[in-house]
Amino acid sequence: MSVIVRKPGLYTSIQDLGRQEYQHIGIVKNGSIDQLNHRIANLLVGNNEEEALIEMTVSMPTIQFTEPTLIAITGANFPAFRDQERISPYKIQLMNKGETLSFNDAHKGTRGYLAIAGGIVADEWLGSKSTSIRLEMGGYKGRLLQESDEIEMCRNYTPLQKKLFENLEVSKSASWGLDQYTLALNYFSDIFHIISGEGVTHLSDDDLKTLESKVYKVSNRFNRTGLTLDGEPVINSNFKNQPFLSVKKGSVILNKENQPVIMLNDHQSLSSYPQLGTIASYHIDKLAQKKQGSKIIFKIINIKEAELNMKKHAQFIKQVKTGIRYKLTEELNK
Structure with a gap:
């Protein structure tokens, strides 16, 4: 089963965290540009943070789900809808069979990230599923997503993800999420x-x-x-x-x-x-x-100042990840 692209948006592609060790031979990293929001989206749905997802830019896609799955949306402030129902970003959402995810224009920001529990099937090249548009490699046929493309879901669900399905069967949305104001100083x-x-x-x-x-x-x-x-x-x-x-x-x-x-x-x-x-x-x-x-x-x-700031930034990210993992542990123990 798959997710189907009903409208492709302006610049929608499959990305992970990129190719790590090939720049010395002229092959650039590719991968999600906003890697913090990439990692957060994956962590929310219980994936490894490196897992491939869908990066969406400026004009967002419309995507239909052919079976139930868990998703999380992060990044730019694009109002999101499950069919006609407004749903929140930075929260786990349950999408049922036949439901469509759509967006309005963003109030702030440029790029959004859509993570699907268990990950998605994509072409791997040099150890990465990231799409290289220039070289036409990786991702989905080495290109941007187009209308009617079908992206297979891995569906290799962990015990945590199976428990999330159970917990969200009625509410369809987690009662908790990452407060966007937590990220405000990092982005604005x-x-x-x-x-x-x-x-x-x-x-x-x-x-x-x-x-x-x-x-x-x-x-x-x-x-x-x-x-x-x-x-x-x-x-x-x-x-x-x-x-x-x-x-x-x-x-x-x-x-x-x-x-x-x-x-x-x-x-x-x-x-x-x-x-x-x-x-x-x-x-x-x-x-x-x-x-x-x-x-x-x-x-x-200077470099010394940069190193000090990097340590502070790393501590901030660690705190965000720790908070998400704590809430997921609570979900597992319900």
Whole structure:
């Protein structure tokens, strides 16, 4: 049995946490861009947090279920509906046979994540089910989801998931969930840390300090490869015949107009454009939810500051995961 895509949405694909060890040969990581919301969605339905799920972007899909299953929706604030009934994100939901999941436009954010208990069947390539659109590998036939696609469910349910089916048979929705305000500080700030000394080329300390005084906005050129920002040029110099340097997720480069471009999961491996540095890893998930017109303000930090912030961020994520696991244990013991 399967879930059927009735409307594909704008940019809907199957993603896990990506390919981990192949960038040195030019194969980028792919995977969910907002990995925190990916992990939370899977944890809520009792999956391993790395399990493949459906990443949905800007315009959401409509999906019909051909058998009962458990789902969780996380990410951008897209109002969600089970048939005509409004349902809550960040909660476990029971979908029955024939029911349809649909969405309205998001109030905030760009990307949503749909986890299905037990996981989904997808093409695996280089140890990952993530869709590589550019190479047409992984996920569902190596492409975006289209109308009438049928995605098989693994249905390898654990004792916990079987108990959740039993507990939600009548209510269809868990009485608890993750409070979205818990994640607010992680997502709603417009300030992004750039780590100095990582990939910086041809820019003085004064150039980088000037960068902090500018306010940029996300242009209409944003996708899984990266975000191009609108605003004052960072510098007025033209660099020619530059050597190619490696690019990674979070690299901030300057395009021909000297506007910043922030690389995301499907970035190219090399670039000859000047680099400003690298967005701190703990701000990448926030970056994934910025839409056209969103403000971006850069703050330069050093590696020591980044490490301290990363430890705080890791502790925050640990607390979120611990809370979810505690509530799931309560469900198992009902």
